[in-house]
Structures are given as structure tokens and as C-alpha cells.
Amino acid sequence: MIVEKAPAKLNLGLQILGKRPDGYHDLISIFQTIDLCDHLIFDVAKKGQTIFHCDDPKLPSGPDNLVCQAVEVFRQATDIDEGIQIRLEKHIPYGAGLGGGSSDAATVLLALNRIWNAGLSLDQLRDLGLNLGSDVPFFIQKGTALVQGRGERLRYIPWHGHVVYVLVAPEFEVATGWAYGNYKKALTEKGGYATFLNCVNPDEIYISELLQHLENDFLPLILQTHSEVSQILEAFKKNDALSASLSGSGSTLYGVFEDQKAAENAVSAFESKGYRVFLCHPMLS
Ligand code: C5P
Numbered sequence: 001m002i003v004e005k006a007p008a009k010l011n012l013g014l015q016i017l018g019k020r021p022d023g024y025h026d027l028i029s030i031f032q033t034i035d036l037c038d039h040l041i042f043d044v045a046k047k048g049q050t051i052f053h054c055d056d057p058k059l060p061s062g063p064d065n066l067v068c069q070a071v072e073v074f075r076q077a078t079d080i081d082e083g084i085q086i087r088l089e090k091h092i093p094y095g096a097g098l099g100g101g102s103s104d105a106a107t108v109l110l111a112l113n114r115i116w117n118a119g120l121s122l123d124q125l126r127d128l129g130l131n132l133g134s135d136v137p138f139f140i141q142k143g144t145a146l147v148q149g150r151g152e153r154l155r156y157i158p159w160h161g162h163v164v165y166v167l168v169a170p171e172f173e174v175a176t177g178w179a180y181g182n183y184k185k186a187l188t189e190k191g192g193y194a195t196f197l198n199c200v201n202p203d204e205i206y207i208s209e210l211l212q213h214l215e216n217d218f219l220p221l222i223l224q225t226h227s228e229v230s231q232i233l234e235a236f237k238k239n240d241a242l243s244a245s246l247s248g249s250g251s252t253l254y255g256v257f258e259d260q261k262a263a264e265n266a267v268s269a270f271e272s273k274g275y276r277v278f279l280c281h282p283m284l285s
Contacts, residue, residue: 002115005037006107007142007283008098009135010165010247010254012210015193016183016217024134024150025180028194030157030210031099031135032144034165034280038092038100040067040107042115045083056090066101066132070108073128078118093276095173097218097248099139105132106139126152135248143284146202159284161207164263166241166255167278168232168270174222179249184220211256214245222250229253232275239266 014029045051050071054061062068067088075081086108092100109125112118120128122140129136134151144159193215200209223229229246232253236244240262241255257263263279270277 002042002111004040004042004107004111006040006092006100006103006139007033008036008038008092008100008103008280009033009138010167010280011097011216011245012144013193013197013214013245014216014218014248015191016180017194020150022150026149027147027151028197029147030144030197030205031138031147032159033103033139033142033283035283036092036098036167036278036280037283038104038107039089040104040111041087041089042111043085043087045085047083048081049083049085051083051085052088053086054088054090056088059088059090059094066105066136067108069132070105070129071112073131074109074112074118077124077128078116078120080112080116080118082116084112084115093169093252095175096169096252097174097246097250098167098252099135099248102129102133102135103139105129106136109136110140126154144282146197155202157202157205159207159282162259163207163242163282164257164260165280165282166236166257166263166266166270167247167280168253168255169276169278170226170228170232170251170253171276172226172251174218174250176249179218179221182221183218183249184224185217208242211243214243214256216246218249219246222246226251232270235269235273236266239269241266 012030017026126137146155196213236255244255
């Protein structure tokens with residue numbers, strides 16, 4: 001039996017650059033893995049068999065789950081016909097912009113590569129991952145990355161500072177496809193985030209400067225469709241967050257804090273209002 005952790009991610013800013021001929025959108029974003037993790041438990045099964053169980057009944061437990069799709073894609077790429085049993089314990093909220101499903105899929109690719117001794121390189125695993133979803137290639141390696149293209153152009157960058165994140169996951173979910181189809185171009189026209197990233201050396205990003213530029217092109221849409229979002233952002237300010245933003249296409253909002261104590265105070269404030277809250281840190285390796 002092997003237990004693997006699949007971390008969530010935050011988008012430290014996200015700008016949509018335009019629609020591509022293949023229907024996807026080009027983006028620029030900094031992705032970072034954080035220490036909020038799903039758990040995947042791998043065990044042996046009879047030849048050719050895939051046995052999958054997820055502890056959350058709201059998620060698909062068959063071929064629609066990205067975990068099963070990852071097993072299928074891996075089998076096809078390697079011609080390996082071993083059996084596998086996978087149990088997924090969900091901790092990352094879904095439809096929340098935290099990449100939970102994509103991270104689960106990447107973790108399956110990495111684990112099968114090891115368990116079945118398949119010898120695929122990390123780049124080959126990333127290529128396989130892209131067939132499963134735009135965010136999957138990023139999760140093949142933990143850390144902080146400048147992400148471009150539809151999610152496949154990755155440049156891992158150093159992260160020196162100490163920050164604490166407070167995540168607030170509202171009850172509503174956001175479908176990524178819907179968000180890309182309906183986002184407002186307001187911030188794209190302004191373009192402060194992309195300009196900032198294009199002007200700095202990604203290997204020497206000052207966290208304090210980045211925190212001044214945490215724009216997310218999906219935020220105007222999510223603000224317009226869900227009134228509680230502006231209250232949550234306001235509450236982050238009141239609770240002394242250095243900065244606050246939306247992760248991915250939502251629905252998770254997060255505040256960045258200088259130290260644990262300030263973050264813990266914010267957690268208490270949000271919990272007293274009945275929100276689902278997570279206190280997290282960057283997960284860099
Ligand atoms: O790649 P993934 O399956 O996660 O994407 C879900 C949907 O989000 C896509 O079908 C597409 O409509 C949209 N999308 C996009 N551009 C991206 C990523 C996702 O338009 N870079």
C-alpha cells in the first residue's frame with residue numbers, strides 16, 4: 001500500500017491573454033502548490049483491473065473521475081496492463097479554483113510511473129497530463145511556476161519569502177469552462193499583472209511587489225454573479241491581509257498574511273461567520 005499527497009494550488013494573479021484557434025485561452029499566471037492535500041491510497045489489483053473508490057459521494061466514482069482517466073491514459077501510453085486499486089480521500093474543495101482534480105490526476109501519473117516502473121520522464125508525464133486537463137502538467141512538480149500558454153508552458157521559479165494563506169471557500173462552485181466563456185475583459189484591457197511579469201526577471205520576483213499585482217481576470221465575473229465575494233474581500237482587508245485575491249476561476253478567495261498569528265485571527269473571524277476556511281502555507285517540495 002502506498003499513500004501519496006496531492007496538493008492544491010493557488011493562482012497568485014491570473015490574466016487571460018486571448019482565445020486560441022483550438023478554443024482554449026492563453027493565460028499568464030503564477031501557480032503555487034500549497035499544503036492543503038487530497039490523499040490517494042494505491043494498492044495492488046488483478047491484471048488489467050482498475051478499482052476506484054472516492055470518499056466523497058458527490059464526485060464521480062467511475063470513468064468520469066480524472067483519477068480513472070489518468071490510469072487509462074497511462075496504460076495506453078505505456079502498454080502496461082497491471083491492475084491498480086486507488087482510494088481517494090478528498091480534502092480539497094472542488095469547483096473551487098484550487099486544482100484538486102488536476103492534482104489528483106497528476107499524482108496518479110507520478111505514482112503509476114513509480115509503482116509500475118515505467119520510466120517515463122517528467123516531461124512525458126506532463127505531456128500525458130495535458131490530455132487530461134490544462135492544469136495537470138503543473139502538478140507533475142511541486143513549487144511555484146510562471147505558467148503560460150493554456151497551462152503547459154511552465155517555468156519554475158524560486159520562492160524565498162515567508163507567507164501564510166487563509167483560504168475561504170464559499171458554498172458555490174464555479175465550472176472553469178463557464179468562467180472562460182463569460183469572463184469580462186475589464187482587467188485584460190488594463191493588463192497590470194502581465195506587464196509586471198513581463199518587466200521582471202521571474203527568477204528574482206520580490207514577493208512584496210507581486211502581492212501588489214494579484215489581479216485575476218475572473219474576479220469581475222465572480223463579483224458580479226456572487227454578492228458575498230466583495231464582503232469576503234473586504235473582510236480580508238479588515239483583518240490586515242497584505243493582499244487578497246481569487247484562485248483560478250473561483251470560487252476560493254484567499255488572503256495573504258505576514259505571520260501565523262495574523263492569519264489565525266482572520267481564520268477565527270471567518271469561521272465565526274460560518275465560512276469554510278483553511279490556513280495554508282506554500283508547499284515547495
Ligand atoms: O483543460 P480543462 O479541461 O481543465 O478546461 C476546462 C475548460 O476550461 C475547457 O473546456 C475550456 O473551455 C476552458 N479553458 C480555456 N483555456 C484554458 C483552460 C481552460 O478556455 N487555458
